[in-house]
Amino acid sequence: MDDKSGVINLEYEVIRYDFSKAGQASSEIKKVLKQLGINSNIVRKVAIATYEAEMNIAIHSLGGRIIVTITESNINISALDYGPGIENIKLAMEEGFSTAPNNIRELGFGAGMGLPNMKRCSDVFEICSKKNKGTKVDMKISLN
Amino acid sequence: MQISKIIEKLNLEIIAGYDKTKEDNKAEGVFICDLLSLVMAKSRSLDIWITIQTHVNVIAVASLMELSAIIIAEDMEIDEDTIVKADEVNVPLFKSKLSAYELASKLSELGV
Ligand SMILES: Nc1ncnc2c1ncn2[C@@H]1O[C@H](COP(=O)(O)OP(=O)(O)OP(=O)(O)O)[C@@H](O)[C@H]1O
Numbered sequence: 060m061d062d063k064s065g066v067i068n069l070e071y072e073v074i075r076y077d078f079s080k081a082g083q084a085s086s087e088i089k090k091v092l093k094q095l096g097i098n099s100n101i102v103r104k105v106a107i108a109t110y111e112a113e114m115n116i117a118i119h120s121l122g123g124r125i126i127v128t129i130t131e132s133n134i135n136i137s138a139l140d141y142g143p144g145i146e147n148i149k150l151a152m153e154e155g156f157s158t159a160p161n162n163i164r165e166l167g168f169g170a171g172m173g174l175p176n177m178k179r180c181s182d183v184f185e186i187c188s189k190k191n192k193g194t195k196v197d198m199k200i201s202l203n
Numbered sequence: 204m205q206i207s208k209i210i211e212k213l214n215l216e217i218i219a220g221y222d223k224t225k226e227d228n229k230a231e232g233v234f235i236c237d238l239l240s241l242v243m244a245k246s247r248s249l250d251i252w253i254t255i256q257t258h259v260n261v262i263a264v265a266s267l268m269e270l271s272a273i274i275i276a277e278d279m280e281i282d283e284d285t286i287v288k289a290d291e292v293n294v295p296l297f298k299s300k301l302s303a304y305e306l307a308s309k310l311s312e313l314g315v
Pocket residue numbers: 111115116118119120140142143144145151152156157158159167168169170171172173174175194239240241
């Protein structure tokens with residue numbers, strides 16, 4: 060964490076299939092927001108958005124990172140990964156769409172609700188993805 | 204309703220994350236689901252969560268959503284990781300031989 064002119068940056072590496080860490084990035088982000096005294100409704104939205112982003116990177120990508128920037132007015136969350144990208148973003152955004160394999164579904168993932176949850180919790184939501192490159196999700200949650 | 208009362212009335216087995224000497228938390232509702240991102244979408248804080256999922260991620264979900272406790276139904280075997288994590292982050296984790304339906308019926312009778 061660094062603190063320049065009231066801006067806080069948090070950054071976490073998310074490793075592929077590393078479920079033992081089980082939501083560590085989102086848990087730590089939530090802890091920081093609570094310490095900053097941020098409104099519990101906003102903390103909840105950020106917790107949901109970062110958890111779903113973290114799980115998607117761990118389950119569907121080769122690995123990536125989550126970067127959170129807290130300014131006076133917003134919380135910005137970027138989740139980016141190193142591939143393999145999403146072929147059809149429109150389809151991926153639909154509630155219930157999931158390519159999670161059976162062994163992952165058995166653990167309770169694969170409802171196809173992660174991306175819709177992230178969108179619902181954000182004031183601004185953008186996703187871009189290139190097949191064989193990677194995916195980047197940017198979310199902005201307003202503090203006011 | 205106090206968690207301690209629910210443990211007693213439902214005869215729950217205490218697995219981890221619960222310290223009866225500490226302030227007794229309240230449960231204010233019940234949520235039954237085995238799909239994690241549906242719990243992320245729809246549960247409310249202080250809900251008791253009834254599930255048959257026992258993977259360590261359930262603890263992260265309960266902690267992030269500030270649920271009051273997890274009850275593992277159907278006597279499902281719980282991963283060691285999950286137990287360790289529940290103690291680490293103080294998420295009360297209980298277990299029962301009853302089905303989710305039976306547990307929910309009893310909670311309903313108690314007025315939760
Ligand atoms: N970072 C990513 N890289 C590649 N594919 C992704 C990524 N994130 C999501 N996807 C694709 O989009 C689909 C929908 O994602 P979403 O998070 O909504 O559901 P899910 O992860 O499958 O299930 P749930 O989040 O409900 O457990 C995924 O099944 C996957 O095919």
